[in-house]
Amino acid sequence: MGYLKQIDIENFKSWRGKKVIGPFMRFNCIIGTNGSGKSNVMDALSFAMGERAASLRVKHLKDLIHGAHIGRPVLDTARVAMRYCDDDDKETIFCRSIIGESSEYRINSVHVSLAKYMEELEKVGIVTKARNCLVFQGAVESIALKDPKERTKMFECISQSKEYAAEYDQKKQALLKA
Numbered sequence: 252m253g254y255l256k257q258i259d260i261e262n263f264k265s266w267r268g269k270k271v272i273g274p275f276m277r278f279n280c281i282i283g284t285n286g287s288g289k290s291n292v293m294d295a296l297s298f299a300m301g302e303r304a305a306s307l308r309v310k311h312l313k314d315l316i317h318g319a320h321i322g323r324p325v326l327d328t329a330r331v332a333m334r335y336c337d338d339d340d341k342e343t344i345f346c347r348s349i350i351g352e353s354s355e356y357r358i359n360s361v362h363v364s365l366a367k368y369m370e371e372l373e374k375v376g377i378v379t380k381a382r383n384c385l386v387f388q389g390a391v392e393s394i395a396l397k398d399p400k401e402r403t404k405m406f407e408c409i410s411q412s413k414e415y416a417a418e419y420d421q422k423k424q425a426l427l428k429a
């Protein structure tokens with residue numbers, strides 16, 4: 252299973268100039284005081300995964316540029332690049348930039364359409380995983396209130412344990428027969 256190695260940020264939300272977040276491990280925990288930017292990390296990831304402004308706690312994309320929240324954006328562009336590593340340690344860089352009112356998408360520095368970008372993300376499993384796994388602030392309660400079967404399904408998806416379910420059942424049956 253591949254993993255997110257690093258995020259490269261430029262003038263996005265609370266980060267001014269170029270910043271590197273990472274390197275990440277396969278499992279990570281982000282801690283910090285209130286207002287220190289924990290949710291902004293999730294926003295940066297969601298942005299790079301092609302989310303719309305409405306899901307990123309802003310009205311317009313350009314509100315995501317550093318300083319825009321106080322009406323003083325440092326530039327008219329911002330950028331978030333996700334470095335994804337596959338099992339063979341091959342790196343793919345998914346980068347989304349805000350250019351004026353719209354977005355530009357690049358894979359390994361090559362300009363691509365949004366459709367191609369999303370297709371490539373899906374291919375490495377990022378979007379499918381993210382849609383199921385990203386838990387935003389305030390969503391914890393809704394997870395706690397889920398039907399137990401639904402919650403189990405969600406955790407099976409996150410841990411990818413479902414992939415091993417058939418093998419597990421087979422081995423269990425074999426053990427029972429022995």
Ligand code: ATP
Pocket residue numbers: 263264265266283284285286287288289290291292314315316317318319320388
């Ligand atoms: P909490 O623990 O309260 O959830 P948090 O660590 O999740 O806090 P965030 O919501 O990620 O904090 O970050 C909030 C900070 O980001 C605020 O200080 C806010 O001023 C800053 N911020 C948000 N948008 C921008 C922007 N466009 N430019 C600069 N700073 C911004």
Ligand code: MG
Pocket residue numbers: 289290291388
């Ligand atoms: Mg937060």
